[in-house]
Amino acid sequence: xxxxxxxxxxxxxxxxxxxxxxxxxxxxxxxxxxxxxxxxxxxxxxxxxxxxxxxxxxxxxxxxxxxx
Amino acid sequence: xxxxxxxxxxxxxxxxxxxxxxxxxxxxxxxxxxxxxxxxxxxxxxxxxxxxxxxxxxxxxxxxxxxxxxxxxxxxxxxxxxxxxxxxxxxxxxxxxxxxxxxxxxxxxxxxxxxxxxxxxxxxxxxxxxxxxxxxxxxxxxxxxxxxxxxxxxxxxxxxxxxxxxxxxxxxxxxxxxxxxxxxxxxxxxxxxxxxxxxxxxxxxxxxxxxxxxxxxxxxxxxxxxxxxxxxxxxxxxxxxxxxxxxxxxxxxxxxxxxxxxxxxxxxxxxxxxxxxxxxxxxxxxxxxxxxxxxxxxxxxxxxxxxxxxxxxxxxxxxxxxxxxxxxxxxxxxxxxxxxxxxxxxxxxxxxxxxxxxxxxxxxxxxxxxxxxxxxxxxxxxxxxxxxxxxxxxxxxxxxxxxxxxxxxxxxxxxxxxxxxxxxxxxxxxxxxxxxxxxxxxxxxxxxxxxxxxxxxxxxxxxxxxxxxxxxxxxxxxxxxxxxxxxxxxxxxxxxxxxxxxxxxxxxxxxxxxxxxxxxxxxxxxxxxxxxxxxxxxxxxxxxxxxxxxxxxxxxxxxxxxxxx
Numbered sequence: 001x002x003x004x005x006x007x008x009x010x011x012x013x014x015x016x017x018x019x020x021x022x023x024x025x026x027x028x029x030x031x032x033x034x035x036x037x038x039x040x041x042x043x044x045x046x047x048x049x050x051x052x053x054x055x056x057x058x059x060x061x062x063x064x065x066x067x068x
Numbered sequence: 069x070x071x072x073x074x075x076x077x078x079x080x081x082x083x084x085x086x087x088x089x090x091x092x093x094x095x096x097x098x099x100x101x102x103x104x105x106x107x108x109x110x111x112x113x114x115x116x117x118x119x120x121x122x123x124x125x126x127x128x129x130x131x132x133x134x135x136x137x138x139x140x141x142x143x144x145x146x147x148x149x150x151x152x153x154x155x156x157x158x159x160x161x162x163x164x165x166x167x168x169x170x171x172x173x174x175x176x177x178x179x180x181x182x183x184x185x186x187x188x189x190x191x192x193x194x195x196x197x198x199x200x201x202x203x204x205x206x207x208x209x210x211x212x213x214x215x216x217x218x219x220x221x222x223x224x225x226x227x228x229x230x231x232x233x234x235x236x237x238x239x240x241x242x243x244x245x246x247x248x249x250x251x252x253x254x255x256x257x258x259x260x261x262x263x264x265x266x267x268x269x270x271x272x273x274x275x276x277x278x279x280x281x282x283x284x285x286x287x288x289x290x291x292x293x294x295x296x297x298x299x300x301x302x303x304x305x306x307x308x309x310x311x312x313x314x315x316x317x318x319x320x321x322x323x324x325x326x327x328x329x330x331x332x333x334x335x336x337x338x339x340x341x342x343x344x345x346x347x348x349x350x351x352x353x354x355x356x357x358x359x360x361x362x363x364x365x366x367x368x369x370x371x372x373x374x375x376x377x378x379x380x381x382x383x384x385x386x387x388x389x390x391x392x393x394x395x396x397x398x399x400x401x402x403x404x405x406x407x408x409x410x411x412x413x414x415x416x417x418x419x420x421x422x423x424x425x426x427x428x429x430x431x432x433x434x435x436x437x438x439x440x441x442x443x444x445x446x447x448x449x450x451x452x453x454x455x456x457x458x459x460x461x462x463x464x465x466x467x468x469x470x471x472x473x474x475x476x477x478x479x480x481x482x483x484x485x486x487x488x489x490x491x492x493x494x495x496x497x498x499x500x501x502x503x504x505x506x507x508x509x510x511x512x513x514x515x516x517x518x519x520x521x522x523x524x525x526x527x528x529x530x531x532x533x534x535x536x537x538x539x540x541x542x543x544x545x546x547x548x549x550x551x552x553x554x555x556x557x558x559x560x561x562x563x564x565x566x567x568x569x570x571x572x573x574x575x576x577x578x579x580x581x582x583x584x585x586x587x588x589x590x591x592x593x594x595x596x597x598x599x600x601x602x603x604x605x606x607x608x609x610x611x612x613x614x615x616x617x618x619x620x621x622x623x624x625x626x627x628x629x630x631x632x633x
Binding site: 009013024026035053 | 080088091095108113259260263267271405406410411
């Protein structure tokens with residue numbers, strides 16, 4: 001995307017994953033002692049999945065942030 | 069709002085959905101400043117990297133219709149549904165990258181009908197553009213209907229609310245940034261779909277104690293039926309849930325439907341044409357092929373796990389009694405089974421994003437074909453004798469986007485009469501795509517093909533395909549002739565109808581070409597194999613060469629067939 005100097009799409013991907021990661025991780029931690037009535041809720045999937053999204057999202061934001 | 073719903077959303081889920089809508093609208097407004105010229109608006113400036121073009125190429129096909137429809141098909145037909153991701157995609161994607169892309173790219177065409185205009189002239193191009201425009205509008209309508217229906221069944225949302233909010237959002241962001249917006253949102257959707265759906269097979273396999281445990285449960289739930297072998301049950305149409313013989317899969321799906329779709333459906337090819345150079349354009353479909361091979365993990369496997377763990381059997385659409393769910397509901401049911409607040413919002417957002425990207429892909433392709441292949445050559449001169457400016461065509465593209473969406477809303481209701489969403493989609497493909505593949509491939513590989521031959525073949529193939537569909541509709545007994553088995557289900561019928569219509573297209577093209585005058589070879593440069601000098605990819609290492617990665621992808625594809633034989 002050199003011609004137009006558009007912010008890389010990967011930066012927007014990072015923002016989205018980071019925002020979702022934080023929300024899902026937060027939600028998972030909040031319900032830790034009172035998990036929802038889903039199958040395998042005892043594995044606390046929102047915590048590790050939200051954590052994974054947060055890490056990947058932060059890495060994309062840092063790597064592809066617009067350079068001034 | 070209705071009171072009956074599969075899933076209730078928590079505030080965190082709604083926040084995730086709202087963030088997505090704000091994000092795509094924000095990206096649309098941001099990209100508007102870059103979509104000033106026709107090249108920018110319709111071709112994203114032809115400056116996408118291989119990765120962006122490749123993920124967008126794949127995502128244009130990986131909409132929610134795919135997710136829901138194929139997860140439902142996996143529940144109905146078992147692992148046979150994976151053929152649409154393997155033999156029904158990989159060889160064709162590699163063929164596009166290695167063999168066909170140079171001709172599309174060197175000719176600098178803006179669309180597939182645009183290539184036909186250069187190769188065959190206005191008759192074949194016009195016919196192809198009309199059928200493509202019709203197909204994209206219908207497909208956009210199918211996406212819209214599927215989304216509204218899913219949101220109604222899953223979340224209890226009002227069907228009109230879903231249609232209008234999603235259409236308006238898609239209209240605003242595509243009309244703003246053109247193909248830039250569509251591609252950016254397809255890349256976002258790619259990540260959303262993977263992160264939104266991958267948890268289902270992970271948790272599903274934990275619940276069933278792995279693949280072997282899942283197979284054992286399916287056998288116990290559905291005694292006497294084989295849902296987990298991809299090839300070994302295809303020796304006879306009676307031995308598998310789809311009622312198809314291996315010839316239908318190999319020749320109908322692998323050789324015709326898939327080649328036609330992946331190499332001539334402008335919706336996907338447009339993404340690759342936006343690549344910044346020929347090497348990127350060749351690499352993009354190959355990158356897409358690697359991810360395509362993995363998609364059954366998030367689409368087919370949830371359907372199979374559904375066969376193993378869901379307490380009640382799902383039923384075909386139209387047969388559901390109160391309290392029963394249809395095949396296409398398997399993915400939302402699996403989401404509700406494993407996903408709590410937060411994760412559910414992510415899964416639903418992935419579906420919404422997939423639906424909207426499906427609509428956006430169709431309307432952006434429609435706007436290009438309408439503006440460049442129908443309006444410019446056939447209608448502009450009726451309005452004014454003066455050549456139009458580039459800005460005029462960009463303005464036309466923005467208006468077409470909105471008008472296309474409005475027509476799509478009407479088309480959404482056409483989708484309601486079919487037993488399964490994907491059967492409807494496959495029927496559409498076989499009408500238009502299979503004959504088009506015959507016309508394009510003969511045009512690219514055979515110098516003797518003439519303009520009259522190309523047009524006659526395309527017309528004959530399309531008419532034959534629609535004719536076969538209508539014959540079976542009014543006389544179901546004809547199915548045993550067209551699909552070579554009375555056991556054939558709708559999808560098997562589509563495969564054979566595509567095969568016959570392609571054969572008719574090729575035969576008519578060859579016969580008419582042999583009795584009409586061909587173009588001189590000097591006019592075929594850049595369009596036909598043998599008359600075109602393919603530019604060098606530059607002095608790059610083995611790992612940068614598209615042919616190397618195509619070989620790796622092909623090897624992986626063969627290994628997968630062997631594992632799931």
